[in-house]
Amino acid sequence: MQLPKKGGLFFLYGPGGTGKTFLYNTVLAKLRSERLIVLAVASSGIASLLLPGGQTAHSRFVIPLELMENSTCGIKQKTHLAALIQEARLIIWDEAPMTQRFAFEALDKTLRDILGAKDDANRLKLFGGMPILLGGDFRQIFPVVTKGKRQEVVHACINRSDLWQHCELHALSRIMRVNEYTADGHVDARKHEFNKWVLNVGEGKVPALCKDGEDEPTWIKIPDEFIIKSEKTPIEAIVDTIFPDFINKQEDDDYLRERAILTTRNDDADEINKHMFKKLQGAKMTFKSSDEICKGSTDNINQHYSYPVEFLNKLNFPGVPPHKLKLKLGQPIMLL
Known part of the structure; x- marks a missing residue:
């Protein structure tokens, strides 16, 4: 795989389920198998977990939380992070539309400075000559602007930045999450219509309704054939x-x-x-957890009296199995 020597800004656009994350992971696996350094980031923590070695963009590039037009990232020259960026060959940034455009402009100025330390010509290149692959779907989450009106939110998007005119757009259209094709290769009309309806919802083409007592239409009617x-x-x-x-x-x-x-x-x-x-x-089997307070979590020597085992066994946290886990042979389970 050949990366552009002059860098470039690329955007992978597609609705949810079209395989953007699969493509990112394929590119990451290919380049890293060639012992090349690729930085994988995302605008949200959940999205970053889907990328091997992924981090949030704010964490990786030390992007300030309060962004302004003249903001820069908090990366200093001759640091380990600056050296890592100088050795990187590509940056992949998922869920880019939900980040304010000032973050990308701050990264552009910072990369020009860091990569320009190796070659002065990089100071004149977009993102210092570093190839940047952004991805996401503008139908989903826009940047959050505190108490911002519609026009302020739109103005904060990446496609309102001067960087966007240098962006090369690539699109994915086939939704893989709901496969429209049958086993013999024919189109399933019902699934095709469902995918089309979901896209229309995201694009605002489905008329919204108001409930009694509400001023703004925020409800949509689901067609009977999908219920x-x-x-x-x-x-x-x-x-x-x-x-x-x-x-x-x-x-x-x-x-x-x-x-x-x-x-x-x-x-x-x-x-x-x-x-x-x-x-x-099949026969039911019950597995019980072994619950106890971590000894390093409190200085109270009487912690066992404050938190009896019976109380701990009743706690049920999201993502954590219950105290009594009931299973049967052959039962499918998901490991998170």
Whole structure:
């Protein structure tokens, strides 16, 4: 893979699910396999976790929290971070649209200074001659401007910066998260229409409605064909739709891998898991945790009396298994 010697600014644009993160990871794996240094950053902490060796952009480049038009990054010459940047061959920045344009302008000025220390010609190049690959979707999160109006938020976007006129745009359009094609290569009309409707929501083409007592239209109507209707309970209805004939196919690994039920609430996930757990065949096994207060977390010598084991066993934290973990042989689990 050849990187441009004169640098350049590139933007990978595509809706969620089109494979942007997969492409980043492919580029990272290719270049790092050639023993080249690539810095992978993202605008949010969650997005940075999806990149191997990823960090938030503010952390990696010491971008100030209060950004102004003349801001620069807090990276000094002849430091380890400056030396790392001088050796890097590419910077990948995910979820770029949610960062204010002043952050990119600050990075541009800082890279010109740091890379210009090795070659004065770099001071005149965009980002000091460092190739920059940005990515994201402008349909999603815009930069946060405190008490800012619509025009102020739009003005803070990267595509309102003078840097944008030097940007080379690349787009991904096919949504891989909901595959529109059947096994024989034909287009599934229902999935195609669903993907099209999701894009229309993101682009604001779906008319919004107001509820009683509200002044601003913030609600949209979901088409009936995308809603699961059943006389059963909601959990039973969605389980029967996503996992048809589960009783007979629960030992089929391919059947389980190609299906998932997503929910935003932990208590809903617990209810769905309990419902599915009852359908699983086999003997139930219960594994209990060993809970205790870390001795280095407090100076109180009577901590064991303040926090009895029975109290610790009742605590249930998001992302942490409960005190009693019930499993059955062959049950699929996710390790985070």
